[in-house]
Amino acid sequence: MKIVISSGHGLYVRGAAGPEPWGLDEVNEARRVTDQVANFLEGFDVEVVVYHDNVSTSQDENLNRIVDFHNAQGPHELDVSIHFNAYEPTESPMGCEVWFKTQDTMAAELSAMMSHATGFIDRGAKYTDSLYFLNETAAPSVLLECCFVDSHADVDLYHEHFEELCAAIASILAGRDFDEEEFVEEERTLGENVIFSAAGPCSWFGGPEDTGGVDADEGLAFFYDYEDAPHLFLPKQPPGTTGLARRLNPEKPYVACRWNYDFTPKAMLADPTLRALVRAPKSGLQAMAWPADWGPNEDTGRAADLSPGLMEALKLQTDDEVEVLYPAPSLIV
Helix, strand or coil: CEEEEEEEEECCCCCCECCCCCCCEHHHHHHHHHHHHHHHHHHCCCEEEEEEECCCCCHHHHHHHHHHHHHCCCCCCEEEEEEEECCCCECCCCCEEEEECCCHHHHHHHHHHHHHHHCCCEEEEEECCCCHHHHHCCCCEEEEEEEECCEHHHHHHHHHCHHHHHHHHHHHHHCCCCCHHHHHHHHHCCHHHCCEEEEEEEEECCCCCCCCCCCCCCCCCCCCCHHHCCCCECCCCCCCCCCCHHHECCCCCEEEECCCCCCCCHHHHCCCCCCEEEEECCCCEEEEEEEEEECCCHHHCCCEEECHHHHHHCCCCCCCEEEEEECCCCCCC
């Protein structure tokens, strides 16, 4: 089975946005859901191709580019588009829905299962013959509206049940039964396909200039010698230091998160062939980075520490929001 799945709108053709500070940004969250659904689909042994439009500058170009990508992927069973809804800022719940032209049964199952997994109001399957994506994709297609970006109740449920939402969507697309207890067990047995994700404020760490947060003799969680990861370190130990944390090359893209070693063992994190995808919702930029350490401490309220060079490349400042996915999704277009 092969599925092509894309996020709605694009990097330069933004969708809906909820009110600050709690509202969701449609483009950012659609990409996040798309990637995580794809990860679960791969865990179900489904061939999946992911697309995010980082090129288009107009709505027409965006719609055409997305549809053209789907139609260029060769024979496949299903095309899926991930979106978020909007109406007006409210504290009240609004819910999820799925649009279809031909796939009425799948649309109804998707909406019902998204509701079951999260607590969203089930707005149901909705027929339309006026959406370009549904009209122009060659394969059968559905368009999901995950929840409302401007409903505080929806946003809270979305954050609380993000993993369950993505697993529920993937289970219906793959033709698998979804059970919450089974989902928890599935997460624990995905082996090499286990995906770690973290989202929240970030800061920087490591290198000779990190004199405030890193001691001169401080080591790293899963690297013990320079030879363990020469691609991450400066050729020579900085004067007055002995620890690897201060020897990190600040220009290299590296990241620290509170990894779960049960799912992402130290040996896996130390593998230079596996990298994390780091996204900056504020700038719309993303980059690959090597895991380098465990942290930051939960007391900081931050989700990740990045190298100074990565912070600069993503146009981030301390306490800006960041998202980390590990291992990086296999296809980022």
